[in-house]
Amino acid sequence: xxxxxxxxxxxxxxxxxxxxxxxxxxxxxxxxxxxxxxxxxxxxxxxxxxxxxxxxxxxxxxxxxxxxxxxxxxxxxxxxxxxxxxxxxxxxxxxxxxxxxxxxxxxxxxxxxxxxxxxxxxxxxxxxxxxxxxxx
Amino acid sequence: xxxxxxxxxxxxxxxxxxxxxxxxxxxxxxxxxxxxxxxxxxxxxxxxxxxxxxxxxxxxxxxxxxxxxxxxxxxxxxxxxxxxxxxxxxxxxxxxxxxxxxxxxxxxxxxxxxxxxxxxxxxxxxxxxxxxxxxxxxx
Numbered sequence: 001x002x003x004x005x006x007x008x009x010x011x012x013x014x015x016x017x018x019x020x021x022x023x024x025x026x027x028x029x030x031x032x033x034x035x036x037x038x039x040x041x042x043x044x045x046x047x048x049x050x051x052x053x054x055x056x057x058x059x060x061x062x063x064x065x066x067x068x069x070x071x072x073x074x075x076x077x078x079x080x081x082x083x084x085x086x087x088x089x090x091x092x093x094x095x096x097x098x099x100x101x102x103x104x105x106x107x108x109x110x111x112x113x114x115x116x117x118x119x120x121x122x123x124x125x126x127x128x129x130x131x132x133x134x135x136x
Numbered sequence: 137x138x139x140x141x142x143x144x145x146x147x148x149x150x151x152x153x154x155x156x157x158x159x160x161x162x163x164x165x166x167x168x169x170x171x172x173x174x175x176x177x178x179x180x181x182x183x184x185x186x187x188x189x190x191x192x193x194x195x196x197x198x199x200x201x202x203x204x205x206x207x208x209x210x211x212x213x214x215x216x217x218x219x220x221x222x223x224x225x226x227x228x229x230x231x232x233x234x235x236x237x238x239x240x241x242x243x244x245x246x247x248x249x250x251x252x253x254x255x256x257x258x259x260x261x262x263x264x265x266x267x268x269x270x271x272x273x274x275x
Contacts, residue, residue: 012210013208013209013234015210016213016217019213019217020216020217023216023217033219037217041193044213044214045193100189100206100210101187101208101210101214102190103190104188104191106188106191106193107190110193110194113194
């Protein structure tokens, strides 16, 4: 099964709507709750990042009996140093984002923690692609 | 069968065998029910107090209540991803209708207390919601 979403970068209150829909579909497919939670958290963190750093983007989700593979693509500013961004506590989020409860430098570490395979590719000025794989 | 049995033993150790109904949480915190008056018989085994949603997302536990001073829709979203079904808004924060509607659509319970976060957590802890031995469940 394939699902696609367009994430609006202007509306922070709507961030997470795609993850919510994917979670619902996975539940309907009867996938184990702990697996669903891993997928939902990793995707939600990535979706939030896309909104707060890159003015939105697109998400493609592929669900097979073996795995869930999620590709989040944006055309934002890119990440100059991915290793640094992967460190817990490192954040470039604005004060406004922090006031909303994000930007603690836990987004990418959480994505890594909850996915079985995480791939982040980025080019400064071009955008970032995050690939999340969780085996069912 | 054997596996299930082991899990059950671990689970009861992890929770000190003691849960707390949301009705009790409401009474202890002298809280108002904003959403889910008919769902107060649900039980929680642990509480998580945080204003940082990413920290909440790093904390995977079953059947917890989230206490927070943040009142934006992302609190509900975060709870949804974590399968958290109960949230207590602290410090008498005003909550907007869209946030409450989102919570209702997820069949959550939303409580509001005048206590600050530290006091609210302390009250629940001292009344038995300790989540003791939870480290034994880590990973």
